[in-house]
Amino acid sequence: MKIANLKQANDRKQDALMELxxxxxxxxxxxxxxxxxxSLEDTEKxxxxxxxxxMGTLGIAQGFVIVLERESPEAKLTSRGLEDQDIKRLHESVPQIIQQYFSNTFQKDLLSPMQVPLPAKSRLPDKDFFPPETKAVIKWNFDEKQSGLLGLGTKILTEAYSDEDIEFLLGLTNSLLVSIKNARSVTxxxxxxxxxxxxNIEQEEALKEAERTRKELDSRLFHLNALYDTTHELSGLTDTKKIMETFLLMAMGTFSIEQGSIVLFDSEEKKAFVVYRGIEKEKVRGPLEGDIERIILKFFETARNKGLTPMKAQIVPPGKLLDNPVFPIEASVGLLFMIDDTCLGLVGLGSRITNQRYSKEEQELLTTLVNNFTVFLGNAKSFETIQKxxxxxxxxNIQLNKTIxxxxxxxxxxxxxxxxxxHVKSVIQSEMKRTRRVSAIDFILILVVALGLGIASNLSNPDGINLVPQVWSHKPSPxxxxxxxxxxxxxxxxxxxxARPSDFFKQRHIHGAINLPLSLFDFVYMMKFSRLDPNQEIIVYGRNISRLYDEEVAFKLTSRGHVDVKLLSGGLSAWKEKDYPLAP
Structure with missing residues (x-):
């Protein structure tokens, strides 16, 4: 008896050890x-x-996992050990699986996020949905967008799923959900x-752009101040040389330049006016008398080649243009400017104190300043002209006063x-009135002379009136x-x-009528009537006391082959009396 009890105790101990x-x-x-x-980041993996x-831990031959995405119409299926027909059935049964396991109609089966329930023993898998060997189904809900379902077949050792197996599967499923959550968090x-x-990169670029913008704004502000100061200093000056000296001083101060010079050429007077700063007067040598005209022609030829226009300036590179006897310095940059067709000049600036080159923005500022400078020079020249x-x-006026x-x-x-x-005229007229007597023969002679002059004038005038109207010899129009x-x-x-002349036509005419003046008949006919159907009915009007324009134009139209030409009885007057449409 004791041995049996010891054996049972030993068996229980062995079972407990195996269970542990x-x-x-x-x-x-x-x-x-x-x-x-x-350690994984990919959900499918x-x-x-x-x-x-x-499957490996519990010794299971068949298994599958279905992952459902709420926003995707298709489910993701992962399987091991299933036949092809079983996999196909799972794919086809996804809507039914969603309806039975995840539909809102099954309120008791709804899961909260990250929840894995115990499988209900009373609800076995539907054989129509899952493979025949499916013995356990565990579903989970990751969040409101993703859910899943684990299906496992029979164990290889034909053992039923124990509570420890179920607990292991639930823990493993929780670990899966936590890993998915962590992976998503990491992603x-x-x-x-x-x-x-x-x-950060965009912010750094924005900061760099802001710094560039600030520097550009500072530069533009400096340029505007320089332009304002130069304009302010030059305004009010009317002497050309004083304007040149003031501008040169302002330009050298703006760009920190050691030496500078301005030369102004006048082709009419054949003179060169020079101002300079930063160089000793003794070292300046002027051009010889014969060189002035040659230098002026050279500068004007250069201006024409560059397409320079009045009141404009252009930068010229250092070279032969700046290397001539009239220019007293070695210029690093030069600007050729023109006031008008007879007067142009050259601004030459030497090296800067900082030995820096002129940037593109500084060259643009210098060009703007010189353009402004040319306006003041032009005003000064106009003022000098006005004074002259x-x-x-x-x-x-003095001469006019003497003349007056x-x-x-x-x-x-x-x-x-x-x-x-x-007095003499009045005496003569009184004598003539007293002595002059006019006879009938004198009146007749005056009338004959006047008639002869009138006929001669009418015959010499191409637009004169015919003494015998031509229409008398024409067949009358209907x-x-x-x-x-x-x-x-x-x-x-x-x-x-x-048919009247255009002046009469413009004053008043039938609305829609075409003007065909007799004097311009051939020209107007060619422009407006040459393609007209000869059978088109034409109604002609327009005459006055001296000319029957309508009959003559009607005759010419008939002569051109128009077979249906009529004259408006009563003309424009008859039309007007009946208050028919007129223009203008």
Whole structure:
């Protein structure tokens, strides 16, 4: 009896030891699986490792994992040991699986995020959904967007799933969810770091751009101040040489220049005006008398080649233009400017105190300053011209006053002579009235002479009036009264032609009529009537006391082959009396 009891106790001890070993194995496996899953970042790889660990640890031949994304119409299936038809059935049964295990209609089965419930023994897997050998199903909910389901087949040793097995699977599933969460967190953190790095790069670029903008603004502010100061100093000056000296001083101060010079050439006077700073007067040598004209021609030729226009300046590189007897310094930069077609100049600036080269912005500022400088020089030249004109005008006024005085004296003499002339004329006229008698023969002679002169004048005038109207020899054109003409006007079947000169046509005419003056008949006909249908009905009007324009134009139209030409009876007057349409 004691031996039996000892044996039973020993068996229980062995079972307990085996149970402890199995629990230790499962815990160790769970720890290793947690470490392995935590080292992964790809979710699909995690699910694959999760399935392999679940099947390998419990000795299961078949298994699958379905991952459902709420925003994706397709489920992701990972399987091991399944036949092709079983895999196909799982893919086809995804909607039913979602409806049964994850639909809102099953409120008791809804899961909170990161929750893994115990599998319900009363709800066995549906054989229509899963492979026939499926014995255990564990579902989980990662968050509101992702859920999953683990399905496992029979164990190889044909043992049923124990509580320890279920507990292991639940722990392993929790480890999967934690690993997925950590991986997503790592991905999010990595992306945030990348975004932060990009933001830092953008911020650094923005700071650099802000610094460049600040420097550019400072430079532009300096340029504007220099332009304002130069304009302020030059305003009010009218002497050319004083303007040149002031501008040279301002330009050298703005750019920190040691030496500078300005030369102004006048082609009319053939003179060169020179101002300079930073060089001793003894070292300056001027051009010889014969060199001035040659130098002026050279500068004007250069200006033409560069397309220089009045009141504009252009930068010229150092070279032969700056290397001539009239230029007293060695210039590092030169600007050729033109005031007008007879006056141009050259600004030459030497090296800077800092030995820096002129930047593009500084060259633009220098060009702007010189352009402004040329305006003041032009104003000074205009002022000098006005002064010369005033002097000339004053001299002319003196001469005019002398002339007026002489004319006044002459006027007195003329008035005396006019009064004497009037007296003599009145005496002669009174004598003529007393002695002259006009006879009938004198009147007839005057009429004959006047008639002869009128006929000669009319014949010599190309637009004169014919003494015998030509229309007397033409076949008369048919007439149409204003009423019938208005009906044809409304129907639009007839063409109305105004035969009067264009001046009369512009004053008043039938609305829509075409002006065909007799004097311009050939030209206007060629432009407007040459392509007209000869059978088109034409109604012509326009005459006055001296000329029957309408009959002559109608005859010419008939001569050109138009077979249906009529004259408007009563002309424009008849049309106007009936208040028919007129223009303008």
């Amino acid at each position: 070993e199995r629990r230790g194995f499962l815990l160790k496996t769970l720890r290793d699986a947690t470490c392995e899953l935590s 995690m699910v694959e490792v999760f399935l392999l660990i679940s 999010i953190i990595r992306q945030l770091n990348l975004d932060l790095q990009q933001k 004109l005033n002097v000339d005008l004053e001299k002319r 005085e002489e004319l006044s004296a002459s006027r007195l003499r003329i008035e005396v002579l006019e009064r004497a002339k009037a 007439m149409i009264d204003a009423h019938w003409a208005k009906l044809k006007y409304d129907a639009g079947t007839s063409l109305f032609v105004d």
